[in-house]
Amino acid sequence: MMNREQALALLQKYNKEPFHIRHALTVEQVMRWYAKDQGFEDEQDFWGLVGLLHDIGKWKEYTAGIDHAAFGSRLAREILPRAFFNQVESDIICQAIYEHRNINRDMSFLGERLHRADNLSRFCQECDCRDTCPKVAHKESSVSSFEY
Ligand SMILES: [Fe+2]
Numbered sequence: 087m088m089n090r091e092q093a094l095a096l097l098q099k100y101n102k103e104p105f106h107i108r109h110a111l112t113v114e115q116v117m118r119w120y121a122k123d124q125g126f127e128d129e130q131d132f133w134g135l136v137g138l139l140h141d142i143g144k145w146k147e148y149t150a151g152i153d154h155a156a157f158g159s160r161l162a163r164e165i166l167p168r169a170f171f172n173q174v175e176s177d178i179i180c181q182a183i184y185e186h187r188n189i190n191r192d193m194s195f196l197g198e199r200l201h202r203a204d205n206l207s208r209f210c211q212e213c214d215c216r217d218t219c220p221k222v223a224h225k226e227s228s229v230s231s232f233e234y
Pocket of ligand 1: 140141154155186187204
């Protein structure tokens, strides 16, 4: 499996905005906590990597208006097998990335946890990038953890 430094380097290869990196690091930590909370303590590293990589396609949404969850999932499918994930791990990650943006009843187990971790990790009201954030401009900001 890919290690944390490799995953962070991969994220930073595609995403240059400090906010995105900071958000990814926060989701990583929430996912590590979540794994433990859900009884998967021995999978904390894997859950953390999913959190770290979940917005790997984000830059494409801002530069080309393409949905970052769908694009990120396709990108991850292309690059992750080459980056030391086995096929099962790669499938689980790509599915979770694809699903993380919206919650619905048919989501994968990890996709739902990732969605919730993402919401818990966004404190838009306190963010110093608020004035320039496209999510705020598109009224997509999360204002509380009630969505958790
Ligand atoms: Fe996202």
